[in-house]
Amino acid sequence: MSDTAETTEEVVVDPNAVNITINGVPHVARKGQLVIDAAADAGEYIPRFCYHERMTPVGKCRMCLVECDSGRGPAVTVSCMVPVAPDMKVDTESPTTKRMQEGILELLLANHPLDCPVCDKGGECPLQDQAFSHGPGESRYVEEKRHYEKPIAISDLVFLDRERCILCDRCTRFADEVAGDALIHFNSRGNNTHITTFPDEPFASYFSGNTVQICPVGALTAKPYRFKARPWDLAQQESTCTTCSVGCRTVVQTSRDELLRVMGVDSDPVNHGWLCDRGRFDFESVKSEHRVQQPLVRVGADLQPATWNSAIAAAAALITEALAAGGAGSVAVLGGARGTNEDAFAWARLGHEVIGTPNVYAQMGDGLPAGLLALPRATIDQMASAATVVLLGPDLKEELPVLYLRLRAAAEKGRTRVIEFAPRHTGLTSYAWKHIGYEPGTQVQAMKSALADEAVAAQLAAGPVVVVAGRANLAESSAATVAAVREVLAAVPGATVLPAFRRGNVVGALQVGMRPRPGGLDTRGTLQAAAAGKIECLVLVGADPLSDFPDTDLARRGLAGATRIIAVDTFVTESAARANVVLAASAYAEKSGTHTNLEGRVTSLAAAVTPAGNCRADWMIAADLALELGTDLGYGSVADVTSDIAAKVAGHAGVTPDAVAGDGVLAEVNPQLDPMNQVEVQVGERNAYEYRLVVSRVLYDQAVGTAMSPSLAHLTRASAVHLHPLDIERVGTTDGARVKVSSTRTSVVFGVVADPSVLRGTAWVPFNQPGPEVGELIDCFAAVNDVRIETI
């Protein structure tokens, strides 16, 4: 508060204030606020089942009845539906209120099976808790209760017990209103009302786990947690999901040193309590029996278990030999995007300072240039409140699911108009104000003609504009997208950018230093140099180029050509299997530290369980290796690294342990990052290759996090080429048949899927799915990749 305000005598009347009393105590509520929320602000918790702060109130359960007097005498009021009115007197404790609460609970319990001892919700169940605190204590109901077959699987992940359901409409409302997947619904009426899916159409929503979390009873349970623990046996810590770069806030729950459950935490700037199913359930991979538990050193053809001392010595020897053979420039460090900021910073220091190589990079050739991070950055909240969002990136529903929820909500509520540029229809297309389909390589033309449109120009002038930019297609270079981003930024002064980078901590890794120094190589350059025999030592820090780098052939040649390989990983991935030394890294929830999400928000990560076997955090491994190479990084604990980042990385001075708690703190844009270079986009003629290739990720792929999580592993789809139905006719094949897809590189046989969401003249293949590798067709040096499709 400023000095002048303190000395002013004038009483400023807040036009949004509404004076009410709650149980006789005066309280200032906000205009339009619901009675239930006003009471909560005043410290009076009104019991509830159906009401949820992040969803439209529906007044289904009547548990929140209280007495309100707005001048006409006390009346029983549904406090989750009625807003406060001036001078309203709310009584949450009157005898009538109590009688109502007892009555509602008795009714709810009449048909409830009361199987709390075998119910997963027992101990954390709002019905149990409120029956205890507000219920009558006994029931007059002696008749037979409702019976249903139970539990029934409503999806691969979620089970429904209809006997326990109290019909609160939370799950169904979530599915419809928040996720946009209204695949569960009330069926029938009255006493027969129950939740169902449509026959043969399961609740296959990417967000289904949220319904389990918000169900106020044990009617919905998730497969990975069923019968695993009792809530009172769980320990929990707040953390951040690092599966993608949205960085949703979570609590990680464990029992006896075992990870059991991850729940969403309501972080206002980030995830509003929601998680996607991949982020919620992929913790299973942490306890996978296939984890690499101790360091491995190559002896002949085999990787043999070794002690840390000998493994570190072996790794250091590899680096020393490489330095002797080819100098610092012959060493490259790839990765860092899957760990903490501390991991990335220690490895960046090891690479840049100790080894002295400029070749350090956190991206795997599937993002946009790191310079995007140097552009004026938007926050998620700014995106969700912008007048216009220009989407020039991946399918957010598939790659950054909770960002999709935030943008979908903004578009649905009419706050934000989305102009989507995409090479095919995405999860957001039906919510977009304008969907502009472009053929890969023609982003700039598409952008220019859109900007020339009067309606678009008027919309862009109507208020704040946020550009969500990322890589929509792995089978084309990033140049055209970068150029299109430049076009829109030039046309709309003041527009800000939200980088839609996907991999967990890629933004953090890039910001703290996992990026090439002048003259250094990026991942493509590194693999190319390696293929040419110029990389004496390749260090993979949680990077698996063989499955993640879009150009499979280059990745393969790069790994084959690298003289020595050191892998730091949680699993022996395809790439790690070729290493000379594998250093066993601890995984998510086994190490603490900080994480930076795509908007630059730094939050904390909790170590909830002890690392598997002898695994160590990446930063520790970097420090050990540095010491072995003769340099002490000076790190004795993760906190040392955190403070070193705050001290050394520009924009991170405010990133202190206190600041990263809870919702975290925004790290300022790193001014050292060079803005993106302008690259000429040259798209050649298609000649006989008549289909332009579009390759992108879907939520469930073969990444270790999903592949090693038993509940998620089977949710991948088959690798197949998707064509517009008319193009299928043109090729002369049919849906489901097999076709030969050829690029200048090679030919691959795929099944073909008729998909009207694919643009005519293009062919879409999901990346990293079981079956033939689409990466074999991709040339990462080409501006675009065209393919020929023939029947076989």
Place this chain on the structure above:
Amino acid sequence: MSRLNEANTLLAKEIIGRYPKARSATIPLLHLSQQQNGHITNDAIAHIAELVGATSAEVLGTCTFYEMFKMEPVGKYLVNICGTMSCQLLGADELMHHAEHSLGVKAGGTTADGMFTLEHAECQAACTEAPNMQVNYRHCHRMTTEKFDQLIDDLRAGRLDGDIPQHGTLARVRQVIPAEKAAGVALPDVPVEPAWMADGGKS
């Protein structure tokens, strides 16, 4: 097979055009489908969902909420006998008993020849004419067992074909709404005012 046939699909599109939001046509389309097949199948629900832009689960939810939509095949004639108080006092139980006996099915059942489905009903708002029953929702007042037998005879013989269409038919004269009076499908946030509202109903 039990999706809407071609003619009905066209009609469905016309019906959808009458509403500002396509999904408002869900219930009329369910009636249309029931008229076509006598009951509503899952295929029909999926088709209606496609047409109105809802999920099948949502259309199923709406469909099962209403008693008059039948998800199982019913007879050509649906016989509903009221059992609420006025009717009960004036002999509904005896009537039901007689019906069960003479049709050879329990309430809820369908005769083997597929002619009749017998149902118990709550008050049909004809209490002054008790005991009341309905055949395909057409009232039959002050019923007696004799009248019941006569009615069943007439129905079997086709003597009432002109009066009582088969189950699912709600109206034999279809309402036609000229295009300019229909609201037409529009985005929910920009409702289009029908022409007749704009000029105060003069047209």
